[in-house]
Amino acid sequence: MKGYGSYMLRLSFVVSLIICTLYGIQKIQAYPQTPIVPSGNDKQFERAVLKYVWPALDYGQKVGRIYYSAACQPNANGSSFFPRLNVQPPSDGKIGISAVRDIFRLEKRVSVKESDTGVIRITIGLVPDDVLRVRIASLVLTPEEQYNYWSAIFKIENAPEVQNALQQLKISATARVTSFGIVRPADGLPHLPSVFTNVTMDQALDLVAKTFGGIVLYTFCTPPDQYEIRFANAAEIYSTQ
Amino acid sequence: MMASGEIRLLPTTMRRMPVLAQSGCYSLCLTASAANNAVVSPAIPGTDNDPAVPASISVIGSTPSGQLPYLSVYTYQINNSSGMPVTGSGYYAAESVTNTAFNTNGQYFSAPNGVITDYVGLSIVTVPADLYGQTLTTTQTYTALYNGYFYNLPTVLQHTISVSSSGSVSISVSVISP
Numbered sequence: 323m324k325g326y327g328s329y330m331l332r333l334s335f336v337v338s339l340i341i342c343t344l345y346g347i348q349k350i351q352a353y354p355q356t357p358i359v360p361s362g363n364d365k366q367f368e369r370a371v372l373k374y375v376w377p378a379l380d381y382g383q384k385v386g387r388i389y390y391s392a393a394c395q396p397n398a399n400g401s402s403f404f405p406r407l408n409v410q411p412p413s414d415g416k417i418g419i420s421a422v423r424d425i426f427r428l429e430k431r432v433s434v435k436e437s438d439t440g441v442i443r444i445t446i447g448l449v450p451d452d453v454l455r456v457r458i459a460s461l462v463l464t465p466e467e468q469y470n471y472w473s474a475i476f477k478i479e480n481a482p483e484v485q486n487a488l489q490q491l492k493i494s495a496t497a498r499v500t501s502f503g504i505v506r507p508a509d510g511l512p513h514l515p516s517v518f519t520n521v522t523m524d525q526a527l528d529l530v531a532k533t534f535g536g537i538v539l540y541t542f543c544t545p546p547d548q549y550e551i552r553f554a555n556a557a558e559i560y561s562t563q
Numbered sequence: 564m565m566a567s568g569e570i571r572l573l574p575t576t577m578r579r580m581p582v583l584a585q586s587g588c589y590s591l592c593l594t595a596s597a598a599n600n601a602v603v604s605p606a607i608p609g610t611d612n613d614p615a616v617p618a619s620i621s622v623i624g625s626t627p628s629g630q631l632p633y634l635s636v637y638t639y640q641i642n643n644s645s646g647m648p649v650t651g652s653g654y655y656a657a658e659s660v661t662n663t664a665f666n667t668n669g670q671y672f673s674a675p676n677g678v679i680t681d682y683v684g685l686s687i688v689t690v691p692a693d694l695y696g697q698t699l700t701t702t703q704t705y706t707a708l709y710n711g712y713f714y715n716l717p718t719v720l721q722h723t724i725s726v727s728s729s730g731s732v733s734i735s736v737s738v739i740s741p
Contacts, residue, residue, distance in 0.1 A: 467630075472665060472682070476630055480688065497687045498664035499699050500634065501722060503656070503672040504680040550664075557669035563661060 352377040353411040364395070368404040372537065372559045378412055378421035379442065382535035382555060385528060386422075390446035394496070394543035403543075405446050407432065418442070441528050450542045453549055454524035456487040461518040461526070465507040468514045471534040471553050472502045478518075478526045479551065496543070496550040527551065615651065617677065617707035618644040620718040622736055625683075633724075633732045634684035641677030641707055641716070649677035655708040660722075662701040671708055679705065683722050683734055690730045699724040702739070717741055 412424035426432040467473040531538040536555035628634040655671040703720040719740040
């Protein structure tokens with residue numbers, strides 16, 4: 323029996339090694355193998371960067387936020403101009419904040435920090451965040467808003483405190499053409515709490531990113547002073563549209 | 564004979580059905596592009612006349628979203644090859660929409676009784692002056708998933724968002740093909 327036990331131990335070790343090796347290869351291959359071409363349009367360029375960040379965030383298992391400032395794009399179908407960045411694949415085996423820092427190691431404009439709550443924040447350039455610091459006293463979400471990230475984001479953006487601050491700061495949300503499907507509330511599906519209490523807009527968006535396993539992006543663009551919030555998950559990042 | 568637009572689900576990780584029931588897309592997300600790249604299957608006996616098989620989409624109604632002033636909730640119906648609504652559970656649908664900044668492209672949502680809910684419009688509270696007089700159009704198609712098979716539905720929907728010179732907004736969705 324001792325010999326059999328030893329054999330099984332060795333076998334399990336070999337199997338584990340194979341699995342770990344395959345897993346490692348899969349992770350390495352998950353990063354883009356070709357450099358980003360700066361001539362792509364902004365959407366393509368943003369996605370190219372997100373394809374580096376997404377695996378580093380363990381495919382949505384870690385909470386990620388991206389903040390950047392840009393020139394506004396007068397096109398309701400598009401998004402703001404995305405900064406041209408020199409990004410690199412992270413060193414082998416890295417994941418989380420060390421991997422994200424590795425990705426942007428050649429970029430002086432980018433800061434990467436992890437909050438106490440485990441949110442990895444990537445800030446590109448100087449980003450005015452007055453809107454994000456607005457504190458919301460209480461916000462009641464409908465079931466649909468609890469279960470759908472776009473509905474939740476719109477709800478947060480339209481909290482009375484946020485709208486008042488936007489008027490005072492003379493900042494507006496960018497006008498974007500929208501089409502999104504809706505998941506019906508059901509047991510077992512990811513969802514937000516029914517009430518947000520005493521949270522900043524930024525904290526509320528952290529919760530959206532965490533709950534729905536995606537990256538919430540905040541863009542501040544000028545002129546005029548506008549902001550935009552977007553949600554990126556695997557479907558968005560790897561979309562061909 | 565195989566139903567029009569029918570695609571066989573490949574025996575890979577794409578088969579992880581629980582992902583489909585979730586609102587977001589996670590590490591093993593099914594995307595429309597993955598569906599489009601799937602290999603067309605051999606004929607599946609009995610599907611041609613199966614009233615449960617998705618074949619097209621029609622627009623069945625719209626209401627204001629109650630969330631944003633220029634956002635409407637549209638409902639679409641998945642129909643079978645006879646043009647009749649499919650019924651029952653087990654239907655999922657993913658949109659593929661062009662020229663939109665905010666969308667849920669490639670994400671499968673449950674469509675009980677073949678009913679799809681889609682929010683269409685503008686993501687704003689007040690219309691900026693630079694949109695006055697503009698008409699914004701997008702096209703939308705759907706891939707349905709039922710009983711383990713993808714169906715690229717041929718119906719093309721057009722969203723039209725018209726902003727008048729005075730800033731009023733009208734939103735419409737119509738079938739433009741077939």
